[in-house]
Amino acid sequence: MNRQPLSAGNTHDYTYDNTYENPYVDYARMDALHGLAAPRTGARAELQFILISQVKELLFRMVHVEVDAARRELRADRPDAACRALGRGVRNQRVLIGCWESMNTLTVDEFLGFREVLGEASGTQSFMYRLLEFTLGNRGTSMVRSTDFEAFPELRAELDRPSLYDEALRWLARSGLPVPERLTTRDPSTPYEPDPAVETAWAAVYRDPDTHRAAHDLAEQLLEAAYQFSCWRATHLLVVERMLGAKPGTGGSDGAAWLRKINEHRFFPELWTMRSAL
């Protein structure tokens, strides 16, 4: 008999005896999965907050896996396969955004009922979210603590690889579009700076989509991924206003005001700005 507590808090504190054979539970380690929710209060709302946060973390990973696959396909000159991977990532991004619906069932008083136990825990410390941002191409490190790089070496390793956007620009150049060499050979560990030459290259694709069909398809998938990411950020901001008003965040920022600045960032910036030139 090996009874595993399925929740360390006192809300719905089930146990599960994993000495009994159960192929479903054993295959995907459902007992371990449910054992991961450890509320610090007895509040039902806190259990929900933890569970939906865990669901989101898993979805960050699912989106990252597809973005990473898309990057590999581009490197191998397979833009169609890259678009399919991005398409799946985008569908998972939509699920991520849908998760805010669950968070929004918490009333402000219910949230404040357990907020104190979060201590300094904040989404800024999510290593999987940061890995996803780095892989897509947002490589600012100011919010990453040095200890997070130590704890999750994949983050540092990711900074040394060309991002998805770097690979997209390299592929555009190999396809004959005028992307300057300074961009295809740039140091991937430094933040990407928008470049007018890239804007011109994307604009050429949109002015003649039939000639540049593969590049146009890729541009649309990239834009959709960027759009969904910005929708996630925008909805997060609304949830934060709903829960905190103008109060500071647990991670030390001034809360909604800081997130409003973050909301201005766009992945694949020239895909947005070149629209003015069309």
Ligand code: HEM
């Ligand atoms: C009631 C729910 C939530 C509130 C009130 C909230 C609040 C905040 C605040 C105020 C910040 C700014 C940094 C700070 O000072 O902490 C932040 C950042 C962040 N939160 Fe949330 N959050 C909530 C739910 C979530 C969930 C469920 C996730 C995903 C698992 C999440 C992921 C993030 C991430 C990734 C950041 C960093 C954004 C960036 O650096 O670009 N948050 N959150």
